[in-house]
Amino acid sequence: MKLLAGLALAVFVVVAGGVAAILSGAFNVAATNPDSSMTTWILHTTMQRSVAVRSSAIVAPESFTEAQVQAGSNEFRAMCAGCHGAPGRMRSAAGKGLRPRAPDLAVVANNWTNANLFWIIKNGIKMTGMPAFGPTHDDQTLWNIVAFVRQLPNMTADQYQRFADEGRAAGNEHEH
Numbered sequence: 001m002k003l004l005a006g007l008a009l010a011v012f013v014v015v016a017g018g019v020a021a022i023l024s025g026a027f028n029v030a031a032t033n034p035d036s037s038m039t040t041w042i043l044h045t046t047m048q049r050s051v052a053v054r055s056s057a058i059v060a061p062e063s064f065t066e067a068q069v070q071a072g073s074n075e076f077r078a079m080c081a082g083c084h085g086a087p088g089r090m091r092s093a094a095g096k097g098l099r100p101r102a103p104d105l106a107v108v109a110n111n112w113t114n115a116n117l118f119w120i121i122k123n124g125i126k127m128t129g130m131p132a133f134g135p136t137h138d139d140q141t142l143w144n145i146v147a148f149v150r151q152l153p154n155m156t157a158d159q160y161q162r163f164a165d166e167g168r169a170a171g172n173e174h175e176h
């Protein structure tokens with residue numbers, strides 16, 4: 001009984017302490033306030049493991065066509081480049097102010113499989129600025145975006161510009 005009472009008291013102290021910490025406003029939610037390396041590790045590892053487990057059943061297409069890459073580039077310009085930046089392009093003001101920052105996909109795309117990328121783009125990442133595009137786009141469009149993101153690590157600013165010029169010439173400039 002004594003042990004149980006002790007345990008109950010310990011749980012109460014921890015819960016009360018947690019609630020007090022929340023209500024006190026001690027945690028600084030400012031996006032200008034950098035995360036500690038420990039916080040960054042916890043958040044990023046949680047995200048990576050969650051994506052790996054949840055995308056394991058997704059079967060990616062064997063390959064992508066040029067037309068899919070071009071179609072994906074049109075989506076990328078309209079929906080992703082502002083936050084993530086693009087070859088030869090800076091992030092928008094909103095993208096620059098995000099924390100966690102939207103990483104340069106030319107640098108990180110190779111950390112992910114095509115199925116991982118599809119899952120992230122479709123479902124988004126909770127508690128970060130990364131939106132879910134599944135509710136507004138069909139799977140075919142999402143695979144086109146994956147096809148384009150896959151090319152980013154090897155893409156020069158000139159090549160990125162050429163995709164943009166081609167999309168505009170074909171009348172594929174669209175707002176989201």
Ligand code: HEC
Nearest residue numbers: 047079080083098100101102108120121125128129130131
């Ligand atoms: C409103 C800003 C915003 C937009 C728009 C956005 N993203 Fe993101 N994205 C983020 C943020 C912030 C993260 C970092 C999440 C994290 O650290 O867990 C992220 C993470 C990612 C990641 C995981 C990268 C990594 O290694 O951590 C991928 C892949 C990604 N986004 C792809 C896209 C694509 C493709 C689009 C367009 C269809 C897009 N994002 C649009 C903000 C955005």
